[in-house]
Amino acid sequence: MLSISDLQVAFKTRRGEVDAVKGISFELAKGERLGIVGESGSGKSVTSYALMRILDAGGRIKAGEAIYGGVDLKRASETAMRDIRGREISMIFQNPRAALNPIRKVGHQIEDVLIQHGQAIRSDARKKAIAALKAVKINNASARYEAYPFELSGGMCQRIVIAIALACDPKLLIADEPTTGLDITTQKAVMDLVDELVKARGMSSILITHDLGLASQYCDRIVVMKDGLIVEAGNPIEIFTNPKHPYTNKLVDATPRRGATIRSLLPEEERKPLAARQMGDTPLLEIKGLEKTYHGKSGPVRAVKGISFTVKAGESLGLVGESGCGKSTTSSMIVRLLDVSGGEILYRGEDIGKMPALAFARNPLRSKIQMVFQDATDSLNPRHTARQSIAEPLKRLKGMHGEALNARIEELAALTGLPEHLLDRFPHQLSGGQKARVGIARAIAPDPDLLILDEPTAALDVSIQAVVLNLLADLRAKLNMSYIFVSHDLNVVRLLCDSVVVMKDGEIVEAGSVEAVMDNPTNPYTRALIAAAPHAPDRKSAA
Amino acid sequence: MINAVEPTAVKPKIGSGNFAHIIYVLKENPVTAIAFGLFTFFLLSALVGPFVVPYDPLKTDAAIALQPPSLSHWFGTDNLGRDIFSRVIVATRLDLIISVSAVALSFVIGSILGSVAGYRGGAVDVVLNRILDTIMAFPLFVLAMGIVAALGNSVANIIYATAIINIPFYARLVRAEVNIRREAGFTLAAKLSGNSDVRVLSFHIFPNALPPMMVQVSLNLGWAILNAAGLSFIGLGVRPPTPEWGIMVAEGANFIVSGEWWVAIFPGLWLMLAVFTFNLMGDGLRDIVDPRRRV
Structure with missing residues (x-):
């Protein structure tokens, strides 16, 4: 469905052009859940922005191909892209509060998307927006329709963002660090919801995250990125149990998990024994x-x-x-x-x-x-x-x-x-x-x-x-x-x-x-x- | 994560570091360089102007009244035969003194009021804000006229009047800047380091408000000059025969209809250039005081 080959993205800066993505290739099948894992600066977000063609000023796709369902995303006109965004490919952003317009009711924001993409007309937009809210399991949807983003919790805002992203039944959902800044139980609820919706609608998804543990739980396949390159790809179990690339190895080690000790987070050669501590009895x-x-x-x-x-x-x-x-x-x-x-x-x-x-x-x-x-x-x-x-x-x-x-x-x-x-x-x-x-x-x-x-x-x-x-x-x-x-x-x-x-x-x-x-x-x-x-x-x- | 790896083991000397930064800002933005060039010119006019001008700015000579610009009198002469070029240059000092002291005064008072309001919040904040609102509710020039008329016609009173009408702008800006940093991590950290509230406010929070303040200061210098000139123009403030751009324009205005345009145009041009300079300087000044612009 999505095929990327040798994609390169560069940014113009004060010190000349900087390559953010240096030639990556992967394919995404229909219904597949892909995880892109990497640390800050690895180029994982830039990759997704390039796919949506929403790179910051100064950024451009330097070389390579990105084909989505037969459409060349690199050459498509801006009008064609506008059609694709939201209807074919949708995106969930990192900070849900920033992604929502603070002075518009959330219901209206969902309607905007529906009307924009011809999924609804004025008269039935409200009904469809409330249905979309119900789809993301928001209790009392018709009351929440009237709410402004500041009246809702972070997890609730992220649900609204998901509702907007899914309102037009896209075929591909890109989630860019969707749970950063959310509490751990909210994170689970949001991820479970996304997972359930993606499966139920037969969509493909790309989860962009720095958390290897999260990616392994919600993805069928993981690609690990470092410095604009893919260093390793494979299924989560494989990557965890038998990481081939030294960087993946380091990441797997550093991910806190059950049974790990603090020293085992470090690469093996740096694990010195911990010095003994003195513990007094006095409070x-x-x-x-x-x-x-x-x-x-x-x-x-x-x-x-x-x-x-x-x-x-x-x-x-x-x-x-x-x-x-x-x-x-x-x-x-x-x-x-x-x-x-x-x-x-x-x-x-x-x-x-x-x-x-x-x-x-x-x-x-x-x-x-x-x-x-x-x-x-x-x-x-x-x-x-x-x-x-x-x-x-x-x-x-x-x-x-x-x-x-x-x-x-x-x-x-x-x-x-x-x-x-x-x-x-x-x-x-x-x-x-x-x-x-x-x-x-x-x-x-x-x-x-x-x-x-x-x-x-x-x-x-x-x-x-x-x-x-x-x-x-x-x-x-x-x-x-x-x-x-x-x-x-x-x-x-x-x-x-x-x-x-x-x-x-x-x-x-x-x-x-x-x-x-x-x-x-x-x-x-x-x-x-x-x-x-x-x-x-x-x-x-x-x- | 941008991991700069270039070796910078040499400890930068504070002075040369700042100087290099200023040069960098000027190089990067030619408009700023032009503004600073013009500013240097005005500064020199103010400092040495009275000693280098070709004629005594107060000396009248009826024989050469209202002569158009010529080689001996570059900007021509006025109705009393005084050399306009000399008067324009000599006036720089007075106009700069008025605007700089007025702005300095409102900067200091506004910063103190705004910092306290922003840091304390609560009742202090509300009361201060209402007082500032009251000042801003008056048409500012009319308020300045009223102050000068009530206190008396003197340079000091023009400075006070100009300062008072500008205080709200500083106070509000500082209040907003301080307020958003009141709960910032570095503020809490400063308290944990044993700083008293006054120290936290003056050495940790307030300096962070400087970059936007610099833009305000420089815009305000321009306004202050205009304001002082305006007051003089309507006869409040500086009295003739003291050379001052506002009065000179006022005096020259009568002669424009009779074709002696140079009497008003040149002081007006200098006024315009001064305001222009200060407006352009704002961005450059901000870049210089903002450490984040250093790369």
Whole structure:
């Protein structure tokens, strides 16, 4: 149905032409579900944009053929393309909120597509739009028809986008990272829905993702891309059990899965034994009946409803839950950026919850509790070089300056594996992994005892995630720190944490050691979370 | 992921790095280079103009009144026989002083008000915004006229009036820029590094608002000159015989009908060029203060 041969895409940039896709070939049969897997910059999204001919300005198909059902997508006129988009080939984008027009009712947005492609006329558009909403399993479809995108959750928005994509019964659906940024249970629901619809309508699909586990679960065939080239293609089981290309091998290793240890994420030659950690028996941090109530316009909102847990010295605790469960509020309170509404935060027996967050900046304990933020890009000041960012806590909290300051910064850079010549770069000149290292270096700069990690790897590619997780594991042993690891990804929590606390709606639903909770969950919610994580096939033989 | 691998092991010296960046911006955008060239010319006129002009700008000579442009009087002479070229050049200093100090004043006050409103939010934000709305509700030139008329006719009062009518633009811009960064990761990180709120605001958040502010500053310099000239034109502000572009245009306007066009045209042309320069400079200034433009 779709046949691509030696496709090349190039972009014009300040530094001349850059090849994003350097000659790839694959075929897609009717009803086949293809997965394109690769890390950022591999050219996987550009490939799909080229197929739809929606490349950014400056991008062009340089060479090669892309034939869809007899139509040459490279030479087709813009009018012909407009007909093909939506009716023949449809696309689901990464960020559903950005893909929807924020000021139009979602029902009208579906109607637009139907009318555009002559699938409906004014009089019956509404009925068909509601039918399309029902098809993507939206409850109370006629009420949702009137909703604006901001009134709907992320998962709901993605369903609307799917409804729009499928409204005209296309033969091929391209999904570009359709579940990035969605919660793990929502991800499962959305992927199951797409899968069901694609199968029921006999469509073909291309799933573009960085998650090998997800692709293996929902695709018949996977192609792995790196630097604009296909390095390996095959069925998911084959790729997982017997990866042939070294890059695929590295990706498979780096994908967190059941039974993996943190070192097994790294390529074999880099697996050094983990240093032993000292675990004290004294509690470092005790949370007792912690509460947070926000006063909203529609009455008080209880974000955290009296939770209690303990972190021992040297212990790592995972704080798990989906968005809105109160895990971020809890971590903000512990790190003293947010005032508590009730309960105690005992740090080595001292109730730091009583001090107002505003005054805590001058407290000597400030240097003892630090945090690594979720989005490394957002957490670095765009006007500060890496050196300035790392220097900030040292200057303010430790009063360091001059030679001592520079020596300490270089020591921290060495600890976090940041090459020294990168220290004078601005954040936008650094890669994602390098920015993550700067964020970690800054957090450990004032010698904290407790580090709160707020999904520090969420925005990173799997291979970089593997490296950063291992770095965190090494640092913990070297500097004798305790971690609170906030995440929605149980596979990752299992790798790094000793114990885990599962939160839902501001309450703790389950807590205990990682093994106990993950292998024998007692609470149905915990079970649902574990089941929703993509299961990568087990790796039987080491290549 | 763009993994730059070129060796940049040499620590860049701060000064030369900035200078190289400025050169780069100017090279990349010739319009910016022209604007900066013109700006340098105006700056030189303001600094050394009074010492190099061929005639005393205040010296009258009835014998040569209203002469058209010639080799001895490039821009001609006015009704009192004063050399228009000398007056136009000498006027640069006064006009630049008025516009730069007015803009500096509104930049500082507007930044402080806007930062506080954007960072604090809540009641402070609401009250400040309503006050700014009130200022903006007046026709700005009329408001400036009123202020000068009430406070008295002096250069200082023109500066105050021009500053006051421009404050809302700065305050609103800064407020928006600060507001979106209030909860940003780097703001939280700065707090965790032991910075007080004032430090977080002034050293971490506010500098990030500078690039759009620079565009505003440069546009505003142009407006401020026009505003000052406008006030002088209607007789509020600078008084004759002080050379100032606005008054000169006002004085020359009477002679256009009788064919002595040069009396009004040349100061008007300089006024136009100055505004033009500042408007063009905006983009260049933004590129210079934005570290993200460095590659």
